[in-house]
Amino acid sequence: MKYLIAFAAVILSACASAPAGPGRDTPVFATLEGAPPIIIAHRGASGLFPEHTIKAYTAAIEQGADFIEPDLVMTKDGVLIARHDHYLSATTNVADHPEFADRKRVRATPLGDQDDWWTDDFTLAEIKTLKARQQFETRSMAFNDQLDIVTFDEVIDLVLASAADGRTVGLHIEAKWPGYFSSAGLDMVDPILTALEKKGVKAAGIPVFIQSFEPPFLAALREKSDLPTIQNMVGPPYAAMMGLDYKLEDMKTTTGVGADKAMVLNKDGTATDFVQRAHALGLVVHVYTVRDDRPAEGFADSKAELRALISAGVDGIWVDYPETAVAVRDAR
Ligand code: G3P
Numbered sequence: 001m002k003y004l005i006a007f008a009a010v011i012l013s014a015c016a017s018a019p020a021g022p023g024r025d026t027p028v029f030a031t032l033e034g035a036p037p038i039i040i041a042h043r044g045a046s047g048l049f050p051e052h053t054i055k056a057y058t059a060a061i062e063q064g065a066d067f068i069e070p071d072l073v074m075t076k077d078g079v080l081i082a083r084h085d086h087y088l089s090a091t092t093n094v095a096d097h098p099e100f101a102d103r104k105r106v107r108a109t110p111l112g113d114q115d116d117w118w119t120d121d122f123t124l125a126e127i128k129t130l131k132a133r134q135q136f137e138t139r140s141m142a143f144n145d146q147l148d149i150v151t152f153d154e155v156i157d158l159v160l161a162s163a164a165d166g167r168t169v170g171l172h173i174e175a176k177w178p179g180y181f182s183s184a185g186l187d188m189v190d191p192i193l194t195a196l197e198k199k200g201v202k203a204a205g206i207p208v209f210i211q212s213f214e215p216p217f218l219a220a221l222r223e224k225s226d227l228p229t230i231q232n233m234v235g236p237p238y239a240a241m242m243g244l245d246y247k248l249e250d251m252k253t254t255t256g257v258g259a260d261k262a263m264v265l266n267k268d269g270t271a272t273d274f275v276q277r278a279h280a281l282g283l284v285v286h287v288y289t290v291r292d293d294r295p296a297e298g299f300a301d302s303k304a305e306l307r308a309l310i311s312a313g314v315d316g317i318w319v320d321y322p323e324t325a326v327a328v329r330d331a332r
């Protein structure tokens with residue numbers, strides 16, 4: 001039962017791109033179940049549009065992504081919004097809002113002190129006066145200051161509408177900084193589960209994964225839900241700095257892991273033993289993040305990188321440019 005939705009997701013992906021014809025008798029994918037790896041639109045089609053906007057998510061759906069990925073943080077009034085960071089300066093125009101100038105403050109983070117605007121110092125109504133921005137300088141700024149910051153409910157509505165139109169896409173949901181939010185009285189477990197339940201996500205057949213870098217959040221979630229969970233893993237040096245230095249063999253209760261791609265591929269493009277070890281433990285491996293405009297060292301382009309990851313047997317890939325990844329996966 002625990003794996004039902006995850007398997008449905010894989011089957012969904014397999015149905016969309018099942019290999020056929022002569023010479024296809026042997027499995028072409030070295031994934032845990034032999035199905036094609038899922039393509040997860042990392043913050044939407046974030047290479048093309050400001051991340052975590054309806055525009056970015058919609059483009060990802062149109063480009064054939066199997067899942068869109070909302071990272072979630074909380075507002076002061078306890079609303080889940082889709083943002084990668086709980087600070088606002090990098091991906092919104094908050095700095096151009098003089099009415100919020102005195103809201104800027106220094107906070108200690110695991111990566112050091114940071115002077116910024118923080119989501120849980122703002123109500124949803126205030127957040128809704130902001131607009132999204134592209135944070136990578138080399139990417140298009142054409143949509144800056146036009147697109148709204150969206151709630152988790154609005155993201156769910158988007159996938160429900162897409163499913164009703166015959167295009168089912170999953171939700172690969174990440175709780176960001178759940179330990180911090182819990183300590184601030186904004187626990188994320190119930191709001192996430194309640195939103196999914198109230199919106200009828202399961203009844204609509206929407207595949208779901210819940211992911212986090214923080215084991216206690218996933219443990220708390222598992223006490224209340226049988227949704228498949230992905231324990232994200234961070235590589236050195238951040239693992240130790242952030243207190244997230246745990247091993248693959250420690251993963252006893254999750255459906256799988258979210259791995260830094262450097263854990264899966266060596267710099268010469270050959271595969272490490274990571275996927276093999278994970279699969280031996282019954283864990284799926286989703287890897288982050290492949291970007292057309294930033295291929296990993298040692299690869300001519302993102303297509304070569306994607307092919308190497310797929311050959312290594314990964315079960316899912318977070319990508320900033322879903323169209324490229326879907327094409328490479330489906331050409332297999
Ligand atoms: O959640 C895993 C993947 O999205 C990569 O991490 O930092 O971009 O959320 P991040």
Ligand code: CA
Nearest residue numbers: 069070071174
């Ligand atoms: Ca994420």
